[in-house]
Amino acid sequence: MSSVTSSPTFVRSDLVILGGGGVAVVLAGIAHYADWTAVVAFVVSAVAVTLLATLVGRSVEQLGDRFGPGATGVLQSALGNLPELFICIFALRAGLVDVVKAALVGSVLANLLFVLGLAFVVGGLKHGTQRLDSERARTIAVLMLLSVSAMAIPSLAHGLHTPAVAHEKAFSIIVAVVLLVLFALSLPASLKRGATAADPHAEAPRWNVGLAIGLLAIASALAAFVSDWFVDALEPAMDALDVSQVFAGLVVVAIAGNAIENIVGVQLAAKGQSEYAFAVILNSPIQIALVLAPALVLISVAFGLSTLTLVFSPLLVACLLLSVVLATVITIDGESNWLEGASLMALYFIVATAFWWG
Amino acid sequence: MSSVTSSPTFVRSDLVILGGGGVAVVLAGIAHYADWTAVVAFVVSAVAVTLLATLVGRSVEQLGDRFGPGATGVLQSALGNLPELFICIFALRAGLVDVVKAALVGSVLANLLFVLGLAFVVGGLKHGTQRLDSERARTIAVLMLLSVSAMAIPSLAHGLHTPAVAHEKAFSIIVAVVLLVLFALSLPASLKRGATAADPHAEAPRWNVGLAIGLLAIASALAAFVSDWFVDALEPAMDALDVSQVFAGLVVVAIAGNAIENIVGVQLAAKGQSEYAFAVILNSPIQIALVLAPALVLISVAFGLSTLTLVFSPLLVACLLLSVVLATVITIDGESNWLEGASLMALYFIVATAFWWG
Amino acid sequence: MSSVTSSPTFVRSDLVILGGGGVAVVLAGIAHYADWTAVVAFVVSAVAVTLLATLVGRSVEQLGDRFGPGATGVLQSALGNLPELFICIFALRAGLVDVVKAALVGSVLANLLFVLGLAFVVGGLKHGTQRLDSERARTIAVLMLLSVSAMAIPSLAHGLHTPAVAHEKAFSIIVAVVLLVLFALSLPASLKRGATAADPHAEAPRWNVGLAIGLLAIASALAAFVSDWFVDALEPAMDALDVSQVFAGLVVVAIAGNAIENIVGVQLAAKGQSEYAFAVILNSPIQIALVLAPALVLISVAFGLSTLTLVFSPLLVACLLLSVVLATVITIDGESNWLEGASLMALYFIVATAFWWG
Numbered sequence A, B, C: 001m002s003s004v005t006s007s008p009t010f011v012r013s014d015l016v017i018l019g020g021g022g023v024a025v026v027l028a029g030i031a032h033y034a035d036w037t038a039v040v041a042f043v044v045s046a047v048a049v050t051l052l053a054t055l056v057g058r059s060v061e062q063l064g065d066r067f068g069p070g071a072t073g074v075l076q077s078a079l080g081n082l083p084e085l086f087i088c089i090f091a092l093r094a095g096l097v098d099v100v101k102a103a104l105v106g107s108v109l110a111n112l113l114f115v116l117g118l119a120f121v122v123g124g125l126k127h128g129t130q131r132l133d134s135e136r137a138r139t140i141a142v143l144m145l146l147s148v149s150a151m152a153i154p155s156l157a158h159g160l161h162t163p164a165v166a167h168e169k170a171f172s173i174i175v176a177v178v179l180l181v182l183f184a185l186s187l188p189a190s191l192k193r194g195a196t197a198a199d200p201h202a203e204a205p206r207w208n209v210g211l212a213i214g215l216l217a218i219a220s221a222l223a224a225f226v227s228d229w230f231v232d233a234l235e236p237a238m239d240a241l242d243v244s245q246v247f248a249g250l251v252v253v254a255i256a257g258n259a260i261e262n263i264v265g266v267q268l269a270a271k272g273q274s275e276y277a278f279a280v281i282l283n284s285p286i287q288i289a290l291v292l293a294p295a296l297v298l299i300s301v302a303f304g305l306s307t308l309t310l311v312f313s314p315l316l317v318a319c320l321l322l323s324v325v326l327a328t329v330i331t332i333d334g335e336s337n338w339l340e341g342a343s344l345m346a347l348y349f350i351v352a353t354a355f356w357w358g
Helices: A012-033 A038-067 A069-080 A081-095 A097-127 A135-160 A170-195 A211-242 A244-255 A261-270 A274-302 A314-333 A340-357 B011-033 B037-069 B069-080 B082-093 B096-126 B135-160 B168-194 B209-241 B245-257 B259-270 B276-300 B314-333 B338-356 C012-034 C038-067 C069-080 C084-092 C097-127 C135-160 C166-197 C208-240 C245-259 C259-270 C274-302 C316-333 C340-354
Strands: none
Touching: A012 A038, A038 A069, A038 A081, A038 A211, A038 A244, A038 A261, A038 B069, A038 B135, A069 A081, A069 A170, A069 A274, A069 C084, A069 C135, A081 A097, A081 A244, A081 A274, A081 B135, A081 C245, A097 A244, A097 A261, A097 A314, A097 A340, A097 C208, A135 A170, A135 B338, A135 C259, A170 A274, A170 B338, A170 C084, A211 A244, A211 B168, A244 A261, A244 A340, A261 A274, A314 B259, A314 B314, A314 C135, A314 C316, A340 B168, A340 C135, B011 B209, B037 B209, B037 B245, B037 B259, B037 C274, B069 B082, B069 B168, B069 B276, B082 B096, B082 B209, B082 B276, B096 B245, B096 B259, B096 B276, B096 B314, B096 B338, B096 C012, B135 B168, B135 B276, B135 B314, B135 C316, B135 C340, B168 B276, B209 B245, B209 C316, B245 B259, B245 B338, B259 B276, B276 B314, B314 B338, B314 C259, B314 C316, C012 C208, C038 C069, C038 C084, C038 C208, C038 C245, C038 C259, C069 C084, C069 C166, C084 C097, C084 C208, C084 C245, C084 C274, C097 C245, C097 C259, C097 C274, C097 C316, C097 C340, C135 C259, C135 C274, C135 C316, C166 C274, C208 C245, C245 C259, C245 C340, C259 C274, C274 C316, C316 C340
């Protein structure tokens, strides 16, 4: 992977991702098999996962609109969640159910509070009050509110309705199927929407199809291995650092697993493309609620892993619902400034602190 | 009731309602007095109640604007709830307090999730993205949010504030009076609003005043009898079908009791009159919160029925508050599409499933 | 204080405040030291606190834009909370932690439900449907939603997440610091906003700087004494009236402590300046969440008073979150009428009733 020529096929950032990714994967492998201390192994594999995820995203981008821009967008969303999916599957195999639950909710919170807040701060400081009044942003926000709310119902039922407690698994499976059906229903609209909405940072692809598909396949395969090592190092590393499992999932896994979307969203905000930044950032919770979480529920049952249900701990659910309502209201409000961003980041910090203890 | 001539006074749909209603009432009576199996008796009386409710609505419509369009609108709202009121009163007399509570909340949920969702799906598939940005829709949504929130406070107090538990009945009576006062205050505005907003599906009345009032009186009186039979068959039928009382109230009674408003709302959406559909659908929860629920509380106390309080079970309240916030945000967002509708229907299905178990 | 001449320096309302304030302070002092019955002492000191708070506000107003209109606005907000700050400090010294917690939440509820409702009723009856669609009103509403939500997290963590219970004090201190940092960050924007937004009821100052600063100093010093007497009479007066501590804090202290802002907000609405009224009314909860509550937490710890944490009772938190969501939705809706106002007031009445029992 480091034998790249200096042909114009690769720009500088490609080389950083390929070179850095290669080094990180090799180091993560050594750390895993040579029994380096858990914290080092964890950090190295986290960096490797992030760089592989970036490479997956870049490869899909380079496939360009060869499948049409709509299909590319859908493919990008689907493959963008691949590393997080791998990590969660290995974590479920290792019995770390609470970590996975916290990571799923944590991804939503990190997106809606931390990343959205950071995008508002960066965009607001550079470009002043930013307007978000497109039909597209509002539609995404409402879909996000509805899908995350649906995902929260099993937890509400578990906590507030005694007879439902005995049916936690069955109920989660039913809800997972409903959410996946909703996702399937939304695909035609996504495909069509992609076709009309021009991607504001599109450029001509530099890689030919073979190279793009090849790198995509290699990065995906490596991501599976590295995710395994990441999960392996997670528990001992958190023990060494005296961090609770829930906090590890909520903050560490959630941020490592969504690094690229997060960076892209903030970069777009910095460029003043607040509408597009917003769409990228709000799309992630939709993906988690309609695809990642329900898929993991069904996979955990089908493959006999530790059973994942959609019953999250009460404080996770309360923060989840509060966050989606806040994010939706802010979108529908139609404007954002850096102070709103700072408030969102403060909220994220406060929520994360609450989970610092156990 | 089946001796109608083929005079132009009655159009085909009138004949269906009159004829079908007559047959259904007779069958329901036979089922009741001849001790048919509970499930059959229940279904027949449910159909009879629905057709009688439709006849009540049609009669009021035929009274036309003889009392002014505002008064007619108010009359229509008031009489539209008559069958549901009868059913709840008989259910309270039979001690089915949990059924009544679930039916009240279920009517709101059915309207805001199922019917609104169906209207979005039907309207969206036929007419694409629909706009809802009239002042009227927003005002109704905000009033709906406020009135349902007020109705939810006794439940919050009961669940979260120990000293309030001992005063459940007194508190519910006070809140009921406050809600009825709010309703009384809102009447002048309703009367006036009716006077300026032209009903988009108005037509010249075909029935003369005597016929309209006569049918109205007969249908209302029969509705009282049939409601009694309906409640009588409810418990054994649900036992035979192994359905819990809460589910029966939440889904079966709620949908049977609101059948006409529901059908009208969806029909209006199909015709592309999304604003008006929205107003009809959102108006129903306002009626339940400001009139039906408080009236039933006071009636249950005044007439020595099983005491109805406004303390609903925790999951009912959580779903109620979530639904009103979602519906309000969707209205204020100003647009709807069929995917939002499908999400709302999915939410309704998930909530109903949660109550399937006990 | 009653030796004022009839020079044009003082208009009639000045004389009422100065004269009435002087009399009330003297009476409150006599009531305190001569051991009048608690209820009389309480009422007299409440009136004195309110008039002194009014005098503080008037003095700052008379300083005019000598420090620039932005700085004056900030100064006004800061000093406007002075009497409430004094009352809460003395109450904490007296161990009345529950009264202070209820007063903090009660101030928010009183502003968002009672005062906002009253402003809508008064403005709506006088001027019809009022529009609230300025960027400023929306920004203030969103900041209010975010800051109050942040203040609510410790309560959610305490009630829903067992491990956080042991760290109530530490968590509250951390959150208090975060909230104060947010306030500090918001100051430049407030200073700048003040500079561009002309105060619609500005008039040329009548008092010279010396008189304004002198009266400000005297009123502030007296407010400290009278607050002490007020707290002293609070407990026996509530006992005599058989009112619970929580109700006393939630309703009595909250309304007495915010009397001026409340009156100003409603007066502005009566004049048809609904935007400005809205800004004044929504600004108060921001002040409480970002300054008053966190400052009291830190003061209580630093000066060894009864420790104030941000863990409010569950019903207080539920009503708080419900109210901020309702108020924000109403603002973003962009319109208000008197019926919405009446509904808000009904909600306040219902919430207050819930706390009447214990």
